[in-house]
Every structure is written in structure tokens, then in C-alpha cells.
Amino acid sequence: MESLFHPTGNQHILDRIDKLTPIKLSEWGVMTVSQMMEHCKMPLQVVYGTKHIKVNPLIKLLFGRRAKKQFTSAHPFGKGMPTAKEFKVNFEPDFETAKRELKELVEKFSREGKEGIKVTDHPLFGKMTYEEIDVAQWKHLDHHLKQFGV
Template sequence: MESLFHPKGNQHIVDRIDKLTPIALSEWGVMTVSQMLEHCQLPLQVVYGTKEIKVNWIMRLLFGNKAKKQFTNAHPFGRSMPTAKEFKITHEPDFESAKQKLKELVTKFSREGHDAIKVTVHPLFGKMTHTEIDIAQWKHLDHHLKQFGV
């Protein structure tokens, strides 16, 4: 699996983001391409410490370990997985702004390395290593870029 920390892997994701157009259609799910671009920013903002989400402790206890394993293993995500309510985008963002912001957040991973990561205790998954964070972020971005055919 590629790494967002590694410049080559990071550039691969940015290049795929650049291939998106405002009229790209999803192969599954209900998000528009602009909503997906904004949605993908939110988990990055969580690990950068600029967005905070709260998870019910019961959810963390019941589902945290299982979800963490799913997000950090080598297997790709399945289609139409559930999304945390804090990550659902219900408005229609500006495509170019959302695209540019996502690219900035992605490049921060390789530009700043581990120093970019301010939050290593995920609200649902619990304590995470930098490697686990990298894998989860990569898989999430890859999943949604595939959703829109890139």
C-alpha cells in the first residue's frame, strides 16, 4: 500500500484528485463529486487537530476495535459503507474550492510528515500509530477516488 507520508505516494493521490471534474459521476453511493471532496477533508482535519468530533463511549466500546481493524488492514473498503454523521455533507460545495482544499490537506501529510499529525487518539478507534493513521487516510481517499472513477 502506498503512503501519504511518502512524496511519490502523496503525489499519486493528488494526481488522481486532479483528474476529477465537476461532472464526475459516482459509481456507487449518493454523494456528488463536490460533496466527496469536502467529505474527504474531514478525517484529515481530525488528525491535524483542526476538527473535533465526539463519539459516544458505548459506540467506541462496541465498535472501535473492529472498525480500527477494518480501516487499518490491507483490504480495500466495501462499497456504500456507513458514514459518521459529522462527515456527511448535505450542501453542495464549490467544486474548485473543495478540490484545492483537499489537495492542500493531502500534501501536508508528506510536506510536514509526522509533525502534521496532532491527534493520535481517534474518537472511535482509540490510540493509533502514525502508520495506522497513514493507512486509514490512504484507504479512505483511495476508496472515494475509486468511487468517482479515478
């Protein structure tokens, strides 16, 4: 699996983001391409410490460990995975703004490396290593880029 920390893997994701267009249709799910990019910004903002979410402690206890395993394993995500309510986008973002901001957040991963990660205690998954954070972020971006055929 590629790494967002590594410049080559990071550029690979950026190149795929660049292939998105405002009229790109999803192969599954209900998000528009702009909503998807807005959605993809949020987990990056969580690890950078600029977005804060709270998870019900019971949900964390019941599902946190299993969800962490799914997000950090080598297996790709399945279609139709549930989205945390905090990450749902219920408006239509400006395409160019969402694209530019997502690219900036992805670039930061490689540019700042581990020093850019401010939150390693995930609200649902619990304590995560930098490698687990990298895998989870990569898989999430890859999943949604595939959703839009890039």
C-alpha cells in the same frame, strides 16, 4: 499499499484528485464529486487537530476496535460503508474550493510528516500509530477516488 507520508504516494493521490471534474459521476453511493471531496477533507482535519468530533463512548466500546481493524488492514473498503454523521455533507460545496482545500490537506501529510499529525487518539478507533493513521487516510481517499472512477 502506498503512503501519504511518502512524496511519491502522496503525488499519486494528488494526480488522481486532479482528474476529478465537476460533472464526474459516482459509480456507487449518493455523494456528488464536490461532496465527496468535502467529506474526504474531514478525517484529515481530525488528525491535524482542526476538526473535533465526539463519539458516544458506548459506540466506541462496541465498534471502535472492529472499525479500527477494518480501516487499518490491507483489505479495501466495501461499497456502501456507513459514514459517521459528523462526516456527512448535506450541502453542495464549490467544486474548485473543495478540490483546492483537499489537495492542500493531502500535500500537508507529506510536507509536514508525522510532525503535522496532532491527534493520534482517534475519537472512535482509540490510540493509533502514525502508520495506522497513514493507512486509514490512504484507504479512505483511495476508496472515494475509486468511487468516482479515478
